[in-house]
Amino acid sequence: MHDPAVRSLLDMFARIAATMEAERDHLSDLDGAIGDADHGMTMALGFRAVVVALGRLDAASAKPADVFRTAAGAFLDAVGASTGPLYANGFLRAAQRLDGCDGLDCASAATLLDAMAAGIAQRGKGSRGEKTMLDVWLPAAEAAQHALADRPDRFWTIVLDAAERGAAATRSMVAVRGRAARVGERSIGHIDPGAVSALMIIRAMAESFKP
């Protein structure tokens, strides 16, 4: 007897892993312009490890929090650099916030986005405008809160719109954090690969959560 929320989350991680695999070279090319060209490989490796670990999870008795806890451990073991701890902490925070939660409605999706953004921001001590994945996660999490209050019927449209605008906005930013910070001003004009992969994750989330 599967928890339907768990089924959605397993589907979500499978979608993310497939996307990262498919976009691996694209993400690495984006990274090559301002970083060390390994972002596609890193994300594909990390989410492949997550899917393998989730395959061993007892889905029949698992709760949403267990899915995220497993994902956090697998991602952390597979990925170094900054990306490993950042996403692992996001997933851990999500697990804490989803503890005791069964279904996954818009309210829990908003909670999830908020937890991811907070976990990543806490671990990386980052904020908006620094040309990182947070330029997608933070506006998406904020938009989710507004959508929940004002237009729950258009929840994912509003969240995705904010995430897309966030990713696009990194193009004109100067990197001040992470690997791209070393090229400074020269990072202007290049979209941040971490922001692009964050957008891909949120898109997969939307696909899996949409009723």
Place this chain on the structure above:
Amino acid sequence: MQRFINNPDEVVEDTVKGFVKAHADLVRLSAANRRVVVSTAAPVKGKVGVVTGGGSGHEPAFIGYTGRAMLDAVAVGELFSSPTAKSFHDAIKEANGGAGVICLYGNYAGDNMNVKMATKLAAKDGIEVATVVANDDVCSAGPDERDRRRGVAGEIFMWKIGGAKAATGASLEEVRVTAQKAIDNCRSIGVGLAPCTLPAVGHPNFQIEAGTMEVGIGHHGEPGIRVEPLKTAAEIARDMCQIVLDDHGLAEGTEVAVLLSGLGATPLNELYILNDTVEAEIADRGLKVHRSLVGNYFTSLEMVGASLTVMALDDELKTLLDAEASCPAMP
């Protein structure tokens, strides 16, 4: 540039495999983790374990400093990229002789995060872990924000001193205090003449125009404090000494250890040319060189350039620096 590689994605794997074969008397690969190199003597029961870790591409750092009275275990990252928290955690476990483990690493965002998580994981195993974070790169932040400075070749002195202190049977806290003193007494500067390229990228991700040099460049090509026309070796050596020693502010008569490392593609003879002026400058300031190391000790793939590290010595640091040790990078 033509390279000896098999597959750009397997550079680290192949490097580590060849390394442990070359130095089988001193190091082995961890059975639990192919990204952890361990001293054949580790763990030493009752001794504080000494661990570091960092991105690859800096050979002989970090793995080359694994050995006796040096590092017990080293976590290996991808090229220029922090090792995973799991690798740091496994290195800590391999080094654990029951007296706690000290992790001596450099100040980079990824390493800070992964070490912090590894420390928490080790605590769950009942292993006490202390850390010292190297921040010897003078040009990476101003003197009033030293905690933001990156760690560079001064880490080698930190490892040597920390490893020697641990070998005396000192406690974890004693090793921490001494290793901290070692890195606090280090100042470093890098000068880059030509950039390096990650094999999987295929083009340099920073530029140094022909005829110019970047003063204060970081170990991964992080921008320095100024780009200027290439000068003579003597002028460059004097500039490097000035930046390092002005930041140091050492009293006349202080004894120092000097480490002049190539960044990968600078020939050894040019390092000796630099060293000639470096030692003269140091003497001019009334300082005494107790020991100097000149060679490729901490590189950045095939970057052309050099780094200078000056460590101020007291009696304890001098004794520990001179204490017997063996590792592949310091025969």
